Amino acid sequence: MQPILDIEKLEVNFYTYEGVVQAIDEISFTLEDGDTLGVVGETGCGKSVAVLSILRLILPPGRIESGKILYNTAGSSYDLVQKSEEFMRELRGNDVSMIFQEAGNALNPVLTIGEQVSESFLLHRQGELCESVLKNIDEKMEVSGSAPFIQLARRRYGRKLNKARGNLLRDRRYGCLLRREAVRWSVDLLRSLGIPNPEQVVKRYPHELSGGMQQRVVISMALACNPAVLIADEPTSNLDVTIQAQILRLIEDLKERYHSSILFITHDLGVVSEIADKVIVLYAGTLVEFSKVRELFKKPLHPYTKALLHSVPRLGSRERLESIRGNVPNLIDPPSGCRFHPRCPYVMDICRERKPQLYRGPGGDEHHLVACFLYR
């Protein structure tokens, strides 16, 4: 089975006034179909940059230097790094969707919820919208009976609708009907996400909703077109713990319903252990460990992962928390060789000179990879 996303040796640099920030240094990982992959790391490790590159949303001065991002679907494989901007626009929101940390920022404050959720439909589902509108008209006609000239008008109407599809949104007469239909679809969508009173909600503006509700709206926008891959960039980090629990439960439900694969970025190890099937750990733009979630917590291999797990307070234990000496490196002038070596308690000479490859963990488990010379 081919993984739905296959990232190979991705390298991203930012060309700034102060120098070249080597944000991502040749990371490779895969997302299997139907999996939830947790992306864990601290500030500056590059997790946001990595997933933004998948959607080609890196703006100058950032640039994807090299590498492949393969999107495998329906038997074909597309390298998203090479594809045209038009292709990517078709892809975004449709096949691959993203939700962000601050739901409030992702929503346009001057548009109603209905207008924003329908946007996905209007962009990617015009054909179905047209059919839906025509079907509604047909149903009404059936009920009220129809004289021959009405039938003629209906045929003409259908033809015009289908012909002018591209310009429909600008067309006042026909575009309006499509928009209304899209809002109707949005109401259904919001209801299926458990938002109470969706008919009222679509008329509201984002600032009238609470944080949790806003995030739900953003999630619904992302899922409107049934994407195969959902990228979630710290969607619950700003929410209260009880609301976070609601949203995580919602995401789990939706994953089952829509059969999407999810890339879930977070810095919270607790959230990762709840929601992810597999995990990758990033440090300073490099991938240091990749494994199934249980393995990561039970048998962490990379020194960074171990230190991270020991720095989180454990329930019931008052042991002194371990901290990692040193600071996160400056990516304009990253450490040579393994980027973690200045802070690593197990550092060897080779760590300073060469970059570690991804090696298999002890036992040869191909699902547990670690970038550390200790496991060569």
Next chain:
Amino acid sequence: MEGHLIEIRDLKTYYPIRGGVIGRAKNFVRAVDEVSLFLRRGECLGLVGESGCGKTTLGKTILQLEKATAGQILLDLSGKLQDITALRGKRLKRLREKLQIVFQDPSTSLNPRMLVKNIIGEALAIHHLARGRERITHVSGLLKAVGLNEDHLMRYPHEFSGGQRQRIAIARALATNPDFIILDEPTSALDVSVQAQILNLLIDLKNELNLTYLFITHHLLVVEHVSDRIAVMYLGKLVELSKTSDLFRRAFHPYTIALLSAIPIPDPDMQRERIILTGDVPDPIDPPTGCRFHPRCAFAETLCREVEPQLEDVGGGHLVACHRREAVAKKYGIEV
């Protein structure tokens, strides 16, 4: 009471919502609504709750950064308890030597145009505690105490990382040798590994200097690690208060139970039954009648809608404000 450093009695902090041309108060945000607490010398009391529960306002009111609308805050200054809400002028200023705060976001809590030396030394200047050479020595000492060094004196905050800035903020709080420090989410804006460093530092300082902490946070694992007792707030009211170990073993209030079950635990083997609350946190402007938690509570009854529950001791200093605590205890198998 003996050994109590602070006693808060029926504290209320309401924010008026002004309207109309003259700006008369139309309604109130009941941020803190009749809260009573005490802290013993040398202990760390954790204060948890979600957004809108009033924990930050409570901290600010204790510090007199917000004016209390009603109630008393009694502080043990030199032997006996005095109501600090009545203090003004010079005496209020002297109070500030004993009571300090560390804010959440280190990037906004330090004046970007001030040198570290002056940020930390400002309190010494204000209270005329040290000048010139003596002041510099004192400030250097504080920097060392928080894990930084003298080179950092003549720098600006933006030259430091988040963790280092928080250390500077802590040094600033320690400058006047306070007895009591309010920590308002001191690690929430920091990375996980940095959080560990700062927590260790705070615990060390508390032990060395015999400080008393009010640790405000929404992060239950952190507060469990650091506090002796924990108080849970919901919508301006205190709903549960107990020793830390006790709270996690036997919480009575349905909100506390939901809160505890919602914490993501970094251990994939721990499968818990999660209690997912319905709805959002309601508005502190117009809180529900009776028990404020009743609209979201699975145990709510008529009594809960009408009468506000009071805090009652269920044994060993464990306080709960819930009419239905027996039913809750029965459901979750907690010994009363």
Next chain:
Amino acid sequence: MFFLKKRRFVLDLERHPRLKEFNFSFGKIMKNPLSVTGLSLIFIFFTIAVFAPLIAPPPKPQEPFRIPHEGYSVVPKPPGPGHPFGTTTKQYDIFYGVIWGTRTAFRIGFMVVGSILVIGIALGSISGYFGGIVDEVIMRIVDIFMALPLLILAMAIVTALGRSLDNIMKSLIIVGWPIYARTIRGSILTIREEDFVKAAQAQGAGTLRIIFKHVLPNAIYPVLILASLDIGAMVLTAAALSFLGLGAQEGYADWGQMVSLARNYIVGPQGQPLLYWYVVTIPGLFILFFVLGWNLLGDALRDIFDPKMRRK
């Protein structure tokens, strides 16, 4: 390290963080060609103003601002020996006029902007920091002053107090300060909610200390940018008022006044419209480059102070 290299000091930057900051800002200015242009222009004008007595020695040392004139002929004479820029109506020497006019321009710019800075910051700070009724009252005063029309006010003052440069400066000050009060009030409204202000309060800092050490140093940037742009604008407005006859006396070394003198000779006789180009163009160019210099500097300052453009 631009200016340090020139001075050849071995200044330990680490021990003088304010210097380091200044150096950083200075370095940023130097990298932007437009701001370098602006700074150079201002520097050139500054030099001219300082060395005016040497460049154009005054015939009457006690009244250096009186432009010398040989004769009373109204027809301007083109540039030539003895009059490098020619003469304007009534034979006032243009060269002398523009050189000493530089001093006048700086005087107008600094005095007017200096005064409105003080008034605007004082009122705006009180309004912004204390809020409540004080804020309302001061803002209504600001509204009233903002409604005053400059031209009519200037005419009124000149009629009442006489025609002089000082009187137009007064009207410029009266009309110019409200925007500063508004701007700094806006900044202060944001800054006073910041955590570090609350921290200062928690430490027991008094109101004055908070305003001067915490709030103002952070709130002042937009006002500084406004001020640098205004120096040029004030000179321009003063020149316009002088052109209308409200400003300096005839023969006073002021750029606007000089253009005013040349009023009848802006366009030459039939067939030779540009015959007297020098009477308007030369003072005009001085005004233009002066204002341009300050505008570019204002832009540069805005770029430096923009927190996003700063490091990190």
